[in-house]
Amino acid sequence: MCKIITVANQKGGVSKTTSVRNLSYTLAESGYRVLVVDYDPQSNLTASLVLEDENEDVPKIHTTIANLMTMAMDEEELPPKNEYIQQRGKIDFIPNDIHLSVVESNLRMEMGSEKLLFSILEPLRRDYDYILIDTNPSLGPLTINALSAADSVLITINPEFYATIGLQDLTKTILKIKRRINPKIEFEGILLTMCDMQTNLHKEVCAEVNEAYRGGMRVFKTSIPRSIRVGEANRCGLSILEFEPRSKAGIAYMEFAKELIGFAG
Numbered sequence: 001m002c003k004i005i006t007v008a009n010q011k012g013g014v015s016k017t018t019s020v021r022n023l024s025y026t027l028a029e030s031g032y033r034v035l036v037v038d039y040d041p042q043s044n045l046t047a048s049l050v051l052e053d054e055n056e057d058v059p060k061i062h063t064t065i066a067n068l069m070t071m072a073m074d075e076e077e078l079p080p081k082n083e084y085i086q087q088r089g090k091i092d093f094i095p096n097d098i099h100l101s102v103v104e105s106n107l108r109m110e111m112g113s114e115k116l117l118f119s120i121l122e123p124l125r126r127d128y129d130y131i132l133i134d135t136n137p138s139l140g141p142l143t144i145n146a147l148s149a150a151d152s153v154l155i156t157i158n159p160e161f162y163a164t165i166g167l168q169d170l171t172k173t174i175l176k177i178k179r180r181i182n183p184k185i186e187f188e189g190i191l192l193t194m195c196d197m198q199t200n201l202h203k204e205v206c207a208e209v210n211e212a213y214r215g216g217m218r219v220f221k222t223s224i225p226r227s228i229r230v231g232e233a234n235r236c237g238l239s240i241l242e243f244e245p246r247s248k249a250g251i252a253y254m255e256f257a258k259e260l261i262g263f264a265g
């Protein structure tokens with residue numbers, strides 16, 4: 001059965017995109033059928049997944065999620081899947097570009113627009129075990145669409161000062177969406193990213209998050225360490241496991257994936 005997971009946090013720079021990139025790689029390598037949707041107009045995920053073709057001067061133009069959203073808004077029939085789903089290794093993905101920001105403005109004026117992404121992804125469920133949606137740093141119409149399409153939401157947190165401030169707005173929004181639009185959405189849990197457990201600040205924030213959400217929401221036991229290698233891997237368009245399989249961050253993403261899907265070993 002397919003599970004659609006939206007990765008969200010209205011803060012930028014908390015490892016949403018990096019976590020989608022690495023989780024999708026680990027799940028796909030473990031044999032799961034994975035689709036990734038880049039749903040942030042900044043399109044960092046697309047940049048890390050698209051392989052540059054050295055033989056082409058002009059990059060190929062593909063159908064993006066922004067195009068699909070516009071078609072869905074206009075009630076047009078969507079093109080065949082092979083026109084908008086691309087492959088990178090074992091990962092399938094729907095690319096994106098900056099035009100998604102135009103879609104975001106249009107969504108504000110469109111009635112009943114919260115479930116447009118849902119309408120695009122529902123027919124794809126039968127082809128995948130996991131669909132991961134990367135979102136933009138806001139609680140605007142795009143994130144609402146992504147949450148309305150999801151079975152669960154994974155929240156990434158960077159344990160800096162102020163990390164937990166804003167989390168309440170996010171959980172409030174999710175609960176509102178659960179009551180009004182998408183009753184099946186659940187909290188997948190909180191993933192602590194860019195952790196530096198040597199520092200007291202990080203230890204304190206991690207303890208604070210665990211304390212605040214104990215009983216209410218899962219805080220994953222695995223946290224992702226801060227490592228310059230993660231940034232380097234991102235820059236090369238690689239997951240950390242391809243870039244440096246035995247790095248602490250690589251092992252952490254593997255452990256996190258196991259915890260998420262609930263198998264040991």
Ligand SMILES: Nc1ncnc2c1ncn2[C@@H]1O[C@H](COP(=O)(O)OP(=O)(O)O)[C@@H](O)[C@H]1O
Pocket residue numbers: 011012013014015016017018019044137193194195224225226227228230231232234249
């Ligand atoms: N574990 C990590 N250690 C060090 N740098 C990281 C780590 N995770 C992400 N980064 C870097 O931090 C920046 C923000 O990460 P990103 O995944 O783009 O966050 P978001 O999608 O939430 O805005 C990027 O430059 C990325 O390379």
Ligand SMILES: [Mg+2]
Pocket residue numbers: 016017018040044134135
């Ligand atoms: Mg991002």
